[in-house]
Amino acid sequence: MHLLPLRLSALLSLLAFVSPCVSAAEPMGKVEAAADLDWAAFQKAMQPPPSAKDADFAGRIRWGMMFVQGILTTGQNFYDRHPTDPRRWECVTQMVKQFGSWTGGINGREDGKKAANAVFNEAARAQWAIKLQALRVAGIAAPDISETNRLILEQxxxxxxxxxxxxxxxxxxxxxxxxxxxxxxxxxxxxxxxxxxxxxxxxxxxxxxxxxxxxxxxxxxxxxxxxxxxxxxxxxxxxxxxxxxxxxxxxxxSKLPIELAFTAVDGRKVDLRDLRGKVVLVEFWATWCAPCKEEIPNIKKIYAAYHGKGFEVVGITLENARLADADTAVEREQKLAKARQVLIDFTTKHEMPWPQYFDGKYRQNAIAVDYLINAIPAMLLIGKDGRIIRTQARGPQLEAAVAAALGL
Incomplete structure (x- = not known):
């Protein structure tokens, strides 16, 4: 007679125990789902569009400011909405890194400053700098940040x-x-x-x-x-x-005459020993490098003005044939031929008459490795005696350096 009431009582007690857990689990699931959505938005903001590399300097700065704004907005959103999710520190780390990377050098050129201010003005950048400093300090002190990210912030x-x-x-x-x-x-x-x-x-x-x-x-x-x-x-x-x-x-x-000889992509033989008595610009560049392409009109202008007075240009291209260790000999030659043709088509289209070194090895380009080139464009200006007299001379500085080296 008493068994049924006892079972019913036990069942009611069990339901009373389970129900709060079920109702609490739903909000937690929603929180996790919201965090994943916000994280996906941040990850998407971190992906630059492929077209950005083809813009001119001002265009890249404008794009860069929009890129940074996207990272700052989505990163701050994640940080504010998910105060216990460890991923918030990845957001903060990337916010600090990308903000510093894109805003650090824009004041060096007036066109860069103007392009940046049109998208992300100086006052707004100053406010974000203050916010990011506070976030950096908080991240360094946080118990749930990874050691890698803590060091990135602390450096x-x-x-x-x-x-x-x-x-x-x-x-x-x-x-x-x-x-x-x-x-x-x-x-x-x-x-x-x-x-x-x-x-x-x-x-x-x-x-x-x-x-x-x-x-x-x-x-x-x-x-x-x-x-x-x-x-x-x-x-x-x-x-x-x-x-x-x-x-x-x-x-x-660099204290001795440079020794550099190769067969150019068009078959010309190049040997800097044959160019003693001339001023030579050795330019490390690539068709995929936007800053390199920006420099081409300047080099063409200087070449046209001074070639007849003893100025030569030699290109060292870090083209990427996407070679792989697993390639067969046929696959390797096909990849090299394709990358070589891209280079030839580009230099023909842009009327670049000087010789080009090509090996298709990208950043493992043999001459670039030999000269410790780890970023392009890179310039070596060689004097009449064959010695390096300037590195990284670009823009107006390059023309002035060439004229001085020629004694004009």
Whole structure:
């Protein structure tokens, strides 16, 4: 007689226990779904449209400002709406990185400043800089941020110290470098196993090089870094030491006449020894590189004005034939032929009469690797004696340098 009421009571108790969990689970599911949607929106904002690389300088700056605004808007939205989701720190990290990358250099050119202000004006950028600094500080202190992202946010102090060291007067250089080294040491102690520490240590080495450190001092510092606790600097030191030695050797080579010979894509034989007595621009570039394409009209203008007075241009193209280790010999030749034709069509269309080196190896271009070229466009201006007299001379600076080298 009492069994049924007991079972009913138990059932009612069970329902009372389960029901709150079911009703609570639905909002949680909605929160997670909303977070995933907001994360997808942020990820989409991080994808640049393919057409951006074909714009001119002002067009790329305008696009860049819109790109940054999209990242800032979607990143801030995720951060505000999902205060316990660890992905919010990935948003903050990318917001800080992309904002600094795109806004850092726009004041160097008036057309860049004008293009930027038309989309993302200076006052708005200043407000965002304040917001991002607060987010950076919060991220560094957050318990749920990854060590990698924490280091990315925390390295900003080191970047600032390196800038100060680069601009320091000779009497202040030792103290400025010591401040950079102290910050590297602090970060290395805090993040002994983060691979990014290798790049930060390499940055300090380059600061030493700019300050005139000897080869022995550079190698001794890499040896010291290799002995630091953790894996980051120990792993980075061997390659870092080799790269530093290669830069020193390149510096030594620049004091001697450049030796460069190859067969151009159109079959011409090129040997810089045959061009002694002339001023030669060696330009590292590619048809896929928008800044390189911007420079073409300037080089053509200078070539037309000074070629008859002893000025030559030699192109080193980092074309990408998309070669793969698994390619058969036939596949490799087909890829090379296709990339070679792209280059020939481009130089013909743009009336670029100077010879071009081509191997289709992209960033592993043999001559680019030999000269430690890791960004393009890159320019080496060779004097009449065959020695490098200028690097990275572009725009109006290039014409002035060419005229001076020709003695005009």
């Amino acid at each position: 900003e102090t080191l970047v600032g110290l390196r800038t100060v060291a680069a601009k320091a007067a000779p009497t202040e250089r030792v103290a400025a470098l010591a401040a950079v080294k102290a910050e590297v040491d602090r970060l290395a102690a805090k993040y002994p196993n983060e691979p990014l520490m290798g790049s930060l240590a390499s940055g300090y080495i380059k600061s030493m090089e700019r300050a005139g450190a000897t080869r022995e001092e550079i190698q001794a510092q890499w040896a010291a870094f290799a002995a630091y606790p953790g894996t980051a600097l120990a792993n980075a030191a061997p390659a870092g030491a080799r790269e530093a030695a290669a830069r020193q050797q390149l510096g030594d080579r």
